[in-house]
Amino acid sequence: MPDKAWSAGFIQFLKFNAVGLLNTLVDFAVFTLLHSIGVYTTPAQIISYSAGTANSFFWNKKVTFRDRGSVSADSFDRLQLVRFIVLNLIVMGISVLLIHLLTDSLGIQVLIAKVLVTFITVIINFFGSRKWVFR
Secondary structure (H helix, E strand, C coil): CCCHHHHHHHHHHHHHHHHHHHHHHHHHHHHHHHHHHCCCCCHHHHHHHHHHHHHHHHHHHHHCCCCCCCCCCCCCCCCHHHHHHHHHHHHHHHHHHHHHHHHHHHCCCCHHHHHHHHHHHHHHHHHHHHHHHHC
């Protein structure tokens, strides 16, 4: 029988991935919609990434990294929000740069570039969230 710490960590990992999938779906849906109506790639990426990020903060705070030591489940940690915003601004900047490089310099189709960049940004965001934002 696995120990409780391992089980709790594994469950947290599963929750993070479920929330991440939902964030990615929100991001891709908004990006695809904006791109299909003619919004340029960079503004579409910024808006779609922001929509996924807002979704991420809400669900990761409430479900994945729920602070069991807080006075209330609805308590608000401003420093945590600032860390979250800083991390996601950095990751968004990386994503915009990489999409630009892949599409303009390498000629990769924009939605394929978006998928490739998402693999990179998910890894950065996971470690940043776990080790810095929701520690």
